[in-house]
Amino acid sequence: xAVNERRSAEDDGLDLLHLATAHLRRHTDxxxxxxAPRVLASALAALRTSHPVRGRHAxxxxxxxxxxxxxxxxxxxxxxxxxxxxxxxxxxxARGVLEQAVVELxxxxxxxxxxxxxxxxxxxxxxxxDVLGDPGLPDAMVSVDLVVTDVHRP
Amino acid sequence: xxxxxxxxxxxxxxLGHTLPHRVPVERTPAPPAAATTTxxxxxxxxxxxxxxxxxxxxxxxxxxxxxxxLVTRHGxxxxxxxxxxxxxxxxxxxxxxxxxxxxxxxxDAYRGDASxxxxxxxxxxxxxxxxxxxxxxxPVPVPDDARRExxxxxxxxxxxxxxATDLRAALDRALAALPGPxxxxxxxxxxxxxxxxxxxxxxxxxxxxxxxxxxxxxxTLAGRFASWR
Numbered sequence: 001x002a003v004n005e006r007r008s009a010e011d012d013g014l015d016l017l018h019l020a021t022a023h024l025r026r027h028t029d030x031x032x033x034x035x036a037p038r039v040l041a042s043a044l045a046a047l048r049t050s051h052p053v054r055g056r057h058a059x060x061x062x063x064x065x066x067x068x069x070x071x072x073x074x075x076x077x078x079x080x081x082x083x084x085x086x087x088x089x090x091x092x093x094a095r096g097v098l099e100q101a102v103v104e105l106x107x108x109x110x111x112x113x114x115x116x117x118x119x120x121x122x123x124x125x126x127x128x129x130d131v132l133g134d135p136g137l138p139d140a141m142v143s144v145d146l147v148v149t150d151v152h153r154p
Numbered sequence: 155x156x157x158x159x160x161x162x163x164x165x166x167x168x169l170g171h172t173l174p175h176r177v178p179v180e181r182t183p184a185p186p187a188a189a190t191t192t193x194x195x196x197x198x199x200x201x202x203x204x205x206x207x208x209x210x211x212x213x214x215x216x217x218x219x220x221x222x223x224l225v226t227r228h229g230x231x232x233x234x235x236x237x238x239x240x241x242x243x244x245x246x247x248x249x250x251x252x253x254x255x256x257x258x259x260x261x262d263a264y265r266g267d268a269s270x271x272x273x274x275x276x277x278x279x280x281x282x283x284x285x286x287x288x289x290x291x292x293p294v295p296v297p298d299d300a301r302r303e304x305x306x307x308x309x310x311x312x313x314x315x316x317x318a319t320d321l322r323a324a325l326d327r328a329l330a331a332l333p334g335p336x337x338x339x340x341x342x343x344x345x346x347x348x349x350x351x352x353x354x355x356x357x358x359x360x361x362x363x364x365x366x367x368x369x370x371x372x373x374t375l376a377g378r379f380a381s382w383r
Contacts, residue, residue, distance in 0.1 A: 013380030017372075020325035020379065023318045024234070025345050031243040032233035032250075039247060040225050043254035044218050071216040086211040087262075106208075 054096035055132040064131060066090050073103065076127050081154055082108050082116055101128060108154040206270035214262035221258055228271060229254070232278045235341050238329055239282045241289060249285045253278040268355055275342065275356045286334070328378040336371040339364050344372075 052063035070088045077085045087104035103124055107116055129135050204212075204220075206227070212220035232253060237246040256277050264273055329337050335357070342353040343364070350364045357364070 010376060010380055013376040013378070016321065016379040017325070017376050020321040021344050023322045024325055025347075027234070027322055028230045029233055029237055031237060031246065032230050035233075035247045035250075036225070036229055039251045039254060040222060040229070042251055043225075043258045044221065046255045046259055048259050067216060074215040074217065084208070085215060086208060088215055104211075 051090075051092065052096045053090060053092055053098050053132065056134045062133075063096060066092075069128075069131060072131060073101070073124055073127060076123060077103075077105070077120065082111050083120065084152055098128065098132060101125075106152045109151050111151075111154075207264075207266055210261050210264045210270055210273075213258060214264070221261070224257075224270070224274075225254060228274050231271075231346055232274060235275065235338075235346065236278060236282050238326065238341055239334065239338060240285055245285050245289065249278065249281040252281040252284075256281070268352070271346075272348070272352045272355055275346070275348075279338070279356050279358075282338075324379070325375070328375050331378075332371055332374060336367045336374075339367040340371040340375070343368055 048067050050065035050067040053066050053069055055062045055064050069090060073088045074085050077083060084106040085103065086106055087102070089102040090098060091100040091102075092098055101124060103120060105120065107113055204223075206224060209220040209224045213224065229250070233246060233250050236249045236253075237243065240246045240249060253274065257274055260277075264270070268276070329340070332340065338357060339353055342348045342356055343350065348356070350361050350368075354361050354364045
């Protein structure tokens, strides 16, 4: 009898623990509700380290942070419903001259891949020429690798 | 209240574990130059169905909306975890801010070898440990909700809600009495629903250690609740 009573108390404890755990799982702390906007804003305000990419101008060279360049390429492509950009990366030489740009994207379902890839290549290369101030930059120096990693519904 | 100086702490928390990641690259010749067309970015609404992995990729591209969606999904859980491992709401806020800052700055380091949730909790754990080291003699944490005044029995609050509040407060008090490692394991597995493997990854320990800590925590907590009325 005593064993049964002890067992019953343990079962009750476990049941209550499971119930309390379920409540905690669904619970959002008041503290988080109060600080979330501030915490998010602070995180987003943090500055990322960046590498300079060399641009050219009649009055002298200048540099563009690769983060700025990356964001500008994303912005360029974001309005296109045929694709979603997932990654943009750059490679430069020791002097910061752009050697390669890599764009990874997801193509909309049933989107013809080859024309889309060609269009992205053209637009990104043209954009980089504009931003880096060298319309005569050889195509070979601004090659764009395009990787299709996924598809999505338009 | 002014924002905390995130930039001064932005390298203090290590990122979660990562593995080399690279998808096959199809190299193609660059096309001839063409006129540039710029367009505005699409609105962020409707993007909430994207998987976490895609959102992290977008965050790496500087997409604030994508990162905001990630924080909306996981921020409350990260805070819930930090709050029960640190002695004050202020410390928890700092630790979550540090973790989110590290995640924002290191989004391009995410390689997909673990879920985004596991990655975020790994960063959060590092930040919590760092905070705990700074305050090693702080009192055992009891979240504010668990310290609230005795309930007003004349209120119109439904009895079910009062019971839930009392149960959660009792659980917070019981958790506060657990050793830190047991508490962390129990929170990750029982509250956040992680597998033993993911919890071990987050905590940088072994599957067996997680299982042992969890059993001890469960036994202690069940004992506390057996006498709870």
